[in-house]
Amino acid sequence: MKTLPVVLVLFCAASSCVAADEQTWVEIDNVVYGARPDERRPTGGGDGYANIITKGHCHYTASDLDALLEALSKAKSGQTVFIPAEAVIDLTARIYIEQLVLEVPEGVTLAGDRGHGESRGALLTSDALKTPVMIRAAGPDVRVTGLRIQGPNPKRYIDHHRRSFGKGGDGHKYYYKLPTSNGITTRHARLEVDNCEISGFSHAGINLVTGDDHHIHHNYIHHCQYQGLGYGVCHNTASSLIEHNLFNWNRHSIAGTGRPGNSYVARHNIELGVSLSHCFDMHGGRDRKDGTDIAGTSIEIYNNTFRAPQTPVVIRGVPQEKCDVHHNWFVRHSEAREAVRSSGKTNVSNNAYTDEPKAGK
Numbered sequence: 001m002k003t004l005p006v007v008l009v010l011f012c013a014a015s016s017c018v019a020a021d022e023q024t025w026v027e028i029d030n031v032v033y034g035a036r037p038d039e040r041r042p043t044g045g046g047d048g049y050a051n052i053i054t055k056g057h058c059h060y061t062a063s064d065l066d067a068l069l070e071a072l073s074k075a076k077s078g079q080t081v082f083i084p085a086e087a088v089i090d091l092t093a094r095i096y097i098e099q100l101v102l103e104v105p106e107g108v109t110l111a112g113d114r115g116h117g118e119s120r121g122a123l124l125t126s127d128a129l130k131t132p133v134m135i136r137a138a139g140p141d142v143r144v145t146g147l148r149i150q151g152p153n154p155k156r157y158i159d160h161h162r163r164s165f166g167k168g169g170d171g172h173k174y175y176y177k178l179p180t181s182n183g184i185t186t187r188h189a190r191l192e193v194d195n196c197e198i199s200g201f202s203h204a205g206i207n208l209v210t211g212d213d214h215h216i217h218h219n220y221i222h223h224c225q226y227q228g229l230g231y232g233v234c235h236n237t238a239s240s241l242i243e244h245n246l247f248n249w250n251r252h253s254i255a256g257t258g259r260p261g262n263s264y265v266a267r268h269n270i271e272l273g274v275s276l277s278h279c280f281d282m283h284g285g286r287d288r289k290d291g292t293d294i295a296g297t298s299i300e301i302y303n304n305t306f307r308a309p310q311t312p313v314v315i316r317g318v319p320q321e322k323c324d325v326h327h328n329w330f331v332r333h334s335e336a337r338e339a340v341r342s343s344g345k346t347n348v349s350n351n352a353y354t355d356e357p358k359a360g361k
Contacts, residue, residue, distance in 0.1 A: 024270055024305050026329055026352055033352035034305035034329030035268040037244065043270055044246035045146075045195035045218035046115040052195065053111040053146060058082035065089050068102070077107025083147065085112065085119035092152075096128040106139025106188070112146035114195050121197065125150040130179030131201075137186035140211070144184055144193045151181045151200035154223035154249075156276060161227035180229060182207045186214070186238075194218045202226035204255075208238035215241050222248045225276045237261040239297075247279070248272035258283035258317055262296040267303050275308035284317020284343065292317075293343065299323040307331045311341060318344040326350045 024043065025034035037043050040050040055061060059079040060071035068089060071081045081104075083089070094100035102124070104110050114121030126134055129152050135144060157178065164175035183198050184191075185207040197220045198205040205224045208214050221232040230251030233242055237259050247253035247269060254269075256262045262282070271279050282299055285292035295317030302324070306312035309332045315323050323346040333339040334355035336348045 025303075028352060031327070031350075032303065033327050035244070035270045035303060038268065040218060040244070043218070043244045043268065044220045045197075046220070049115045049195050049218060051145070052113055052116045053080060053082065053109065054113050054116055055082055055084060058111065063087045065091065065094065072103060072105065072108070072110075075105055075108045077105070077141070079107075080109040080111050083110075083112050083122035083124075085116070085122055087122040089122070089124050090126070091124065091131075091134065092127040095126050095131050095134070099132070101133050102135045103138045104135060104142045104144065107141045109143040109145065110135070110147070111143075112148070114146040114148065114197065116146075121146050121148045121195075123148045123150060126181070127152050129153060129181065129202075131181035132179075133182050133185045133207075135184045137184070137188050137191050140189040140191075142186065142188070142191055144191075144196060146195045148197045149183050149199075149205075151183055151202070151205075151224075153181055153202040153226060154200040156225050156227050156230075156251075157202075158227045164228075175228060180226070185209060186211055189213055190215070192217075196220075197222075198232075199223045203229045204231040204234035205250075206233045207231075207236075208234065208240055209236045210238055212239045213241075214238060216245065217242070218244045220246045220248075221253065222246075222250065225249055225251045227251065227276065230276060231255040235262045235264060235296075239263040240265070242266045243268050245269045246272060247275075249274045249276075250279075251276040252281040253279050255281040256283060256296050257288065258285070258295040259288070260294060260297055260320060263298040264296075265300045267300075269304045271304070271306045271308045271312070273307040275310045278311040278314040278341075279306060279308055280304075280313045282315045282317070282319070282323070284315075287316055295319050295323075295343070297321055301325045302327045305329045305331065306333070306339070311339070313340045313342075315340075315342040315346050319346070321345070322347065328352070330354070 062068035232253040
């Protein structure tokens, strides 16, 4: 265990509405602990991101919903559908009335230019509480990049959860009378989501149902915090690499059902400071009530920075292979047993801890 004093380095995530003048990593004996930007800088994407797509490199341009639907219906693998920075596409009525979903074909990129010049990225939004899916990958190798994707429910609804599951409540029957929402979802392999701002989805900002080798990176994902659900990135039986994202105001920023085949690597992500519950999660068999204690297949959590006071990592069972937690910086926790809760096959080693002073102390 490495415990260190608080020091200060400037950090700014442009175009993400976040300016955190807080240190994002520390270096001890030439070893880096916590989240450090890579060559695609910055963490969370936005201004300075290296892989921004601009209008001149696209096959289709769409500034309104009808044009977007037409472009997506025509686009072929290897092509890009671009939404200009000034566009605000409100999907509410079509989702509410027609159950509309934006279907992105196999191999197609849906792009905005978040971080290019003054661009915050085009906005796709829905106010319909029942937004089962806003964007669906209709095949493998879909990329969603450079957009703001805003869901209908940034709230916690803690009282609703209490009425559902408290004494005399009707449990899930009552709980699911309030509809849920998802931002981007896939059942196919190799979904890439990068340089997006994703917020306000009561189930998940990104829902990885099945498929392997998903890559979720350089996004700002926040206010997915509906009590009982509320995930930034959720896995069913999928595997993913999740890196260089900013997370804030989620219930769990990364979560998984824990079913066999559910694996993730989470590295160089930053929890900015507010979380309804523990930050990175994997369910176990007790949650699924399937008679096992399985908590996924393989989990690796390293070089992340956790500023939220809630428990950073909770593995709610035993992974089939392993869970390794190393080289993270736990800013608000002073030792391993405060930072990680697990049941077995979890190795917690070589992390940095800071017992940060509490307000008024």
